[in-house]
Amino acid sequence: MWSDWQPLASAEPLTSVTLAETLDGGQAFRWHARSDGSWIGAWSDQVVRLRVNSKNQLEWSAPAARTAAAEAALVHYWDSTSALALKTDALPWRSDPHLARALAACPGLRILRQPFGETLLGFMCSAAKQIVQIKQMTALLAERHGRPLLTDPALRAHSPFLSHQLPTWEQLAEVPETALRACKLGFRARHIHHTARFLAERPGWLAATEALPYSEARARLGELPGVGPKVADCVLLFGAGRLEAFPVDVWIIAAMARHYGLSGWKPEQVAHFGRVHFGPFAGLAQQYLFAWERKAS
DNA sequence: GCACAGGTAGATT
């Protein structure tokens, strides 16, 4: 059974559009829309349902047996206590009309605080893939190589995608590359396999990397096979709360060319421009610009 | 049938 719906303490108001963009806009890959307008998703060993009520409050519900733990985990995951609105307000929207427009289109958009290792796995799957397909890959990885998550059949009926947790890197190190390929990973299977072996030989490497200053952490993530500048920035932004990271993908390249006159700029040049122009919360700006650009096309 | 996708690595200028 699920716990009753209740508002999340200290969460800022938002619309259902913003909720959808936050959960399914490319920063997380384990959220699924339900026909009643709510969302169900998982991270670590948590499963939670979310929805927006008529007063624009975020409401949550979790499996009844573990409600207290779920609430604490959700407060962290949602980054409820960090007053994201203040950071959004600190972006240079007053002097940047396009940014102002992107902010207005999706008020309350958040950067989630996902587990570092899971974020790394998700974005290693993301190379040249669309969100739907990345969700499919992570669902298969979880189902075949992760620990059981929703064991109660009545709960499991709510989402066929969340029967298991994502595998840990420790678990992935024991999975043959062929088995990874069977999860529709394609050429990404080789990278993930080698990264898992790399991490298995270096206990504590991932946690130590997460704790480093931004630029050092970014460089160190780049040592992993299959991790370049874009994936490293996504992992730091969405999996380590480093809001100064400014991931540059094809959408952001297009957005920055169109609205900031950066036609012909290389990804690393655009990333540098973004960090300088948008400041310490550049990654938050990136998420708004990304949402705008995807909607516009 | 075939181009293309929310990148990266390795080869080739």
Next chain:
DNA sequence: AATCTACCTGTG
């Protein structure tokens, strides 16, 4: 150092 390609595979 900058630029081009192959890499898997589902989708249109």
